[in-house]
Amino acid sequence: MIKEAIEYIVRLGNVESYKINGQEYSSERLHLIEKPKASPFQVRSLSGLVEYLKSNFDGVENLMIHISSPTEVLAFTPVNDDYNRSEFIQASAMIPSFNFDRWYNTEEFNIKLQSSFVKNEDRDIMLKVVGNIKEENVNTIGDDGVSQAVVAKTGVASVGNVKVPNPVSLKPYRTFVEVDQPESDFVFRMKSGPSCALFEADGGAWKLDAMKNIKKYLEESLASEIADGKLIIIA
Incomplete structure (x- = not known):
């Protein structure tokens, strides 16, 4: 056992190379000692x-x-x-957290719109719709997959059907705050609960922008x- 170990150690210091069919081979496996590199x-x-x-x-x-x-x-x-x-x-x-393709209750959605999106016209319209919903059921009468209506306050004391904007152009915080946030289109949908969701509709073009x-x-x-x-x- 001791003899075999000694022979192995001796072999480590005597690496031989051989040429076979024009290719060079080593008698032992060699490991490259790489130059150091910085981590970020x-x-x-x-x-x-x-x-x-x-x-x-x-x-x-x-x-x-x-x-x-x-x-x-x-x-x-x-x-x-x-x-x-x-x-x-x-x-x-x-960047602030906002999950597209996820349903939020109206209170969560209202907060997310104000904290995770740059102020623009469509965002303000959505805040008015979401903030004034009067009942839990979303009116899907005449819903063609694009347009929806909800029962909402339309004045100080009046209630009426309000059309949900769709599609909407929004500027969520999705990149470094030092640069302009890209504006892109989203599908805005509501369902009973009531709850709201946004679905990206630009095929990821905002990333290039x-x-x-x-x-x-x-x-x-x-x-x-x-x-x-x-x-x-x-x-």
């Missing part, structure tokens, strides 16, 4: 990312900034001799660094 520093805003890059804190030149999604931006170096990259900083957006907005913000904020050839931005 985490920030939660585009302004934090810009401040770090402007400071040149780590003394790194030639960084590429990759806008990988509406909520993620990463800065990294070219590949090293091992074809690995060092990732120096990552920005992840903080958000990434363009992020790129524009970074290009303006880092104009001198880009002009000097220190930074490249891709989306």
